C-alpha cells in the first residue's frame with residue numbers, strides 16, 4: 001500500500017563496490033540499481049529501477065546494447081505482492097494473508113540467452129553455503145558464483161565488510177574477511193582472469 005513495503009537487509013554496497021572496481025579496471029560500466037541509500041560511484045552510468053520487472057528490462061536492454069560481463073549482486077525479491085492497494089490497508093481480523101507471486105529472475109534470464117555475456121551471480125545463504133551456491137550456478141547456467149554466509153554477525157548484509165567464496169565449474173577461491181571495496185577489487189581481478197580465458 002502507499003505506506004508500507006516488504007524489503008530485506010541488503011544495502012547495495014557490494015554491487016556499488018563492484019561497479020567502482022570494474023570502472024577502475026577500465027570497463028565501461030552500467031550500474032542497474034534498485035532503491036538504496038548510498039551514493040553511486042562516479043564515472044559509471046546509473047539506471048535506477050524499482051521493480052524486479054524493471055530490473056529485467058533494464059538488464060536486457062544493456063545486454064542488447066553489447067555487454068561482455070554481467071554481474072548480478074542485487075538482492076531482488078523472489079516474490080511480489082499479487083496486488084498493490086491504492087489506499088492504506090486497515091487492520092481488521094487477527095491474522096491476514098498477503099498473496100505473493102513469483103518475480104522474473106534477471107540473472108537466469110540473461111544467462112539463458114543464446115548471446116549471453118560472461119555471467120556471474122551471487123548467492124547469499126545462511127546454511128550449506130557451498131552446496132546451495134554450486135547448485136545455483138548450475139541451475140542458472142552461470143560461469144561463476146560468489147557465495148557469502150549471511151548468518152555470520154558483522155559481515156555481509158548492511159555491513160561494510162564481507163567474506164566470500166567464489167565457485168566456478170572446476171575451482172574455488174575464498175576472499176576476505178575484508179572491506180567490501182577490497183573484496184570487490186580482488187573479485188574483479190579473479191573474474192577478469194576467467195573472462196580472458198573464456199575469450200581465449
Ligand code: CTP
Pocket residue numbers: 052072073074075076077078103104105106107108120121122123124136
Ligand atoms: N536474482 C535475480 N532476479 C531475481 C532473484 C535473484 O537476478 N528475481 C539473482 C541475484 O542477483 C543473485 C542470484 O540471482 O545473483 C541469487 O539469488 P537468490 O534469490 O538467492 O537465488 P534463488 O535461485 O532464488 O535461490 P533460493 O531462493 O533457493 O535461495
